Amino acid sequence: MSTVDGRVIRVALLGCGTVGGEVVRLLTEQADELAARAGARVELAGIAVRRPDKHPELPPELVTSDVTKLVTSGEVDVVVELVGGIEPVRQWLLDALKAGKSVVTANKALMAEHSAELFEAADASGVDLYFEAAVAGAIPLLRPLRESLAGDRITRVMGIVNGTTNFILSAMDSTGAGYAETLEEASRLGYAEADPTADVDGYDAASKAAILASLAFHTRVTASDVHREGIADVTASDLAAAKVLGRTVKLLAICERVTSDDGTESVSARVHPVMIPRDHQLAGVGGAYNAVYVEADAAGELMFYGQGAGGAPTASAVLGDLVAVARNRVVGGRGPRESAHAALPVRPMGQTPTRYHVSLDVADRAGVLAQVAQAFAGHGVSIAAVRQRDANDTASLVVVTHLAPDAALRSTVDDIAELDVVNQVVSVMRVEGEDQ
Numbered sequence: 001m002s003t004v005d006g007r008v009i010r011v012a013l014l015g016c017g018t019v020g021g022e023v024v025r026l027l028t029e030q031a032d033e034l035a036a037r038a039g040a041r042v043e044l045a046g047i048a049v050r051r052p053d054k055h056p057e058l059p060p061e062l063v064t065s066d067v068t069k070l071v072t073s074g075e076v077d078v079v080v081e082l083v084g085g086i087e088p089v090r091q092w093l094l095d096a097l098k099a100g101k102s103v104v105t106a107n108k109a110l111m112a113e114h115s116a117e118l119f120e121a122a123d124a125s126g127v128d129l130y131f132e133a134a135v136a137g138a139i140p141l142l143r144p145l146r147e148s149l150a151g152d153r154i155t156r157v158m159g160i161v162n163g164t165t166n167f168i169l170s171a172m173d174s175t176g177a178g179y180a181e182t183l184e185e186a187s188r189l190g191y192a193e194a195d196p197t198a199d200v201d202g203y204d205a206a207s208k209a210a211i212l213a214s215l216a217f218h219t220r221v222t223a224s225d226v227h228r229e230g231i232a233d234v235t236a237s238d239l240a241a242a243k244v245l246g247r248t249v250k251l252l253a254i255c256e257r258v259t260s261d262d263g264t265e266s267v268s269a270r271v272h273p274v275m276i277p278r279d280h281q282l283a284g285v286g287g288a289y290n291a292v293y294v295e296a297d298a299a300g301e302l303m304f305y306g307q308g309a310g311g312a313p314t315a316s317a318v319l320g321d322l323v324a325v326a327r328n329r330v331v332g333g334r335g336p337r338e339s340a341h342a343a344l345p346v347r348p349m350g351q352t353p354t355r356y357h358v359s360l361d362v363a364d365r366a367g368v369l370a371q372v373a374q375a376f377a378g379h380g381v382s383i384a385a386v387r388q389r390d391a392n393d394t395a396s397l398v399v400v401t402h403l404a405p406d407a408a409l410r411s412t413v414d415d416i417a418e419l420d421v422v423n424q425v426v427s428v429m430r431v432e433g434e435d436q
């Protein structure tokens, strides 16, 4: 066996599906290159899958279904986890870390809930925990947050972090394609999670928002701290209405450092559909692509863009982590540890400042506008723009607000729905990317 200075890093791969299969391919095809870059040969010591008989393409001597044995094996230095879900994966990775193995994972659900415990186990053993593939697939985003921007003060991270929902919304917007058929196509292309409700209901994006907020604000934020709304209620008519107004709809993750009037800071993290102008840079992000803005005091605005899902793009991020772990092992160092020293409180969604776009079907008679405006004023919500269009004896009224606490905006919409002059609340959506 040829080695680089005699060094070999032995890898246990857990899961060989969409992403794992591409990791095996790239590790094999690029073995010599990776060895030169890592300073050690990176070799597969075992591959755990649920059904070994379903993987005739893999070397039989490497394949096993006994994950517990593989992750603690003396023949393994690094565990790469590409199975997904929380249990039993959490326990496997804790066992691996306790046994002195470094871990590379793409598992956002796990990292969004249990990263503190995993980091603790990694610290106790002096090993690495890397998870670049867990957020925004191929895009280098977590390493910039953990390392490149470690000297700056980040104020906002906002963007498209779920490829499946972006693929669906883009298709609905551009071709008017139906929701169900587009979701099926996203699953076929390997973008969707094993259970695609994780994508469409916003759980996947909420996990990613928790990871991004934790890293950006040096605070432990878990998925349950993130306000979550998916795209299941976004209809073709919402997209059509947005189009008429020169806007489109995207599912965004928005993580912000919010400073109160008294100077105290908190963190807000949310995932929900958002209406943005069609000339906004995020509006042009199509298919399974992701794009994330980071705003920091000294750096200003940064944008990260690329393929957020799919086997090969995600495998690229996994291999980057694997090379980092191998390099650390070669020099006897470690990558960054958990940074949660700021421990900022998480701000409830109701107190988070947002802006609403409210589209109403109203009676076409005098005084309607005044009643609607009064409902906004009653909750201290200031109106930024109003647009009215008449049709026979009804009219369509579109109101866009200035920033206000989300709870005040919700209460306003509830009150408006009760007004006699309002026939129907046609659509309510938060707005980003427009002048306040």
Ligand SMILES: NC(=O)C1=CN([C@@H]2O[C@H](COP(=O)(O)OP(=O)(O)OC[C@H]3O[C@@H](n4cnc5c(N)ncnc54)[C@H](O)[C@@H]3O)[C@@H](O)[C@H]2O)C=CC1
Pocket: 014, 015, 016, 017, 018, 019, 020, 048, 049, 050, 051, 065, 067, 081, 082, 083, 084, 085, 106, 107, 108, 133, 134, 137, 190, 191, 192, 193, 194, 308, 309, 310, 311, 314
């Ligand atoms: N597919 C994508 O575009 C992306 C996926 N990810 C994450 O990567 C991970 C893997 O995703 P995919 O490759 O898409 O999933 P997949 O469903 O295609 O593959 C999962 C693999 O895990 C194995 N597995 C499942 N249960 C097992 C068990 N009990 N014991 C042993 N093996 C078991 C299966 O045999 C399969 O090989 C997930 O955490 C996912 O969230 C992250 C970014 C993008």
Ligand SMILES: N[C@@H](CC=O)C(=O)O
Pocket: 134, 135, 136, 137, 161, 162, 163, 164, 165, 191, 192, 193, 199, 204, 308, 309, 310
């Ligand atoms: N299901 C996820 C995969 C990548 O994280 C997505 O659609 O973005």
Ligand code: NA
Pocket: 132, 133, 134, 135, 136, 137, 138, 139, 140, 141, 142, 317
């Ligand atoms: Na990434």
